[in-house]
Amino acid sequence: MLVSAKEMLEKARDGKYAVGQFNINNLEWTKSILLTAEELKSPVILGVSEGAGKYMTGFKTVSAMVKAMIEELGITVPVALHLDHGTYEGCYKCIEAGFSSIMFDGSHYPIEENVAKTKELIKICEEKGMSLEAEVGSIGGEEDGVVGLGECADPAECKQVADLGVTMLAAGIGNIHGQYPENWPGLRFDVLEAIKKEVGDMPLVLHGGTGIPEDMIKKAISLGVAKINVNTECQLSFAAATRKYIEAGKDLQGKGFDPRKLLAPGAEAIKETVKEKMELFGSVGKA
Ligand code: 13P
Numbered sequence: 001m002l003v004s005a006k007e008m009l010e011k012a013r014d015g016k017y018a019v020g021q022f023n024i025n026n027l028e029w030t031k032s033i034l035l036t037a038e039e040l041k042s043p044v045i046l047g048v049s050e051g052a053g054k055y056m057t058g059f060k061t062v063s064a065m066v067k068a069m070i071e072e073l074g075i076t077v078p079v080a081l082h083l084d085h086g087t088y089e090g091c092y093k094c095i096e097a098g099f100s101s102i103m104f105d106g107s108h109y110p111i112e113e114n115v116a117k118t119k120e121l122i123k124i125c126e127e128k129g130m131s132l133e134a135e136v137g138s139i140g141g142e143e144d145g146v147v148g149l150g151e152c153a154d155p156a157e158c159k160q161v162a163d164l165g166v167t168m169l170a171a172g173i174g175n176i177h178g179q180y181p182e183n184w185p186g187l188r189f190d191v192l193e194a195i196k197k198e199v200g201d202m203p204l205v206l207h208g209g210t211g212i213p214e215d216m217i218k219k220a221i222s223l224g225v226a227k228i229n230v231n232t233e234c235q236l237s238f239a240a241a242t243r244k245y246i247e248a249g250k251d252l253q254g255k256g257f258d259p260r261k262l263l264a265p266g267a268e269a270i271k272e273t274v275k276e277k278m279e280l281f282g283s284v285g286k287a
Helices: 006-015 027-040 050-055 059-073 088-097 111-128 155-162 189-199 214-222 232-247 264-281
Strands: 019-023 044-049 079-086 101-104 131-136 141-143 146-148 168-171 204-206 225-230
Touching: 006 019, 006 225, 019 027, 019 079, 019 264, 027 044, 027 059, 027 264, 044 050, 044 059, 050 079, 050 088, 059 079, 059 088, 079 088, 079 131, 088 101, 088 111, 101 111, 111 131, 111 155, 131 155, 155 168, 155 189, 168 189, 189 204, 189 214, 214 225, 214 264, 225 232, 225 264, 232 264
Parallel strands: 019 044, 019 225, 044 079, 079 101, 101 131, 131 168, 168 204, 204 225
Antiparallel strands: 141 146
């Protein structure tokens, strides 16, 4: 069932768990994530970066694939199809392509411009029954060409954006896309608490879910995080399983080179990673 992320995130906030956003790259990714969500009876958000959208030949292809897959696989759990770190132009393309949710990443604009553009997009999303994620303070590291310095969000600016009526708010609290460096000092829970105080019951989004220790994930959820984004971890588990298959020479045995066989271990590995995260985030059985 393709839905906006609003209801699932409000339920997660009230139930003190988080819904996972898992980024997709192709058919295998999408299938693995949808089947795991259905098996575990968990709501799920499929994240699509602009780079991944382009790779899959465009947002219309992605939207058509996801909708058809939900139907053909008989997926009954709530699924949101969400643009990740969208540009202003990208948001309009996804609205047109039939996504159910978008993130407008205006964090690199001066706050006035971020507010003006977010406001405009809220209006359209409301008309279309879509959810909208906004960002204040940037997420460190790099994801698909989106580079952030990782500065923590200003709680007063978070309030300003939350008050516009966005569905969910991503606020930088020392989190980083990709793998965390050895010397990473950890999430800034003091900043998260200050933000929470300002934004009330607005569901908060934690980007850079890969490699955050379990105790920090649990604490973040207890402080108002209702959506956690994971991308790199699925890529790493897919790559490791594929490497193992090839290094064992399995592609050279019989018809082991058949893409349905070659990609199967990676697809299974994604399922395992998604399962672990859903269990950790507490969304299992919440659909
Ligand atoms: P990771 O790649 O670090 O898991 O981050 C994912 C993310 O935040 C997508 O926006």
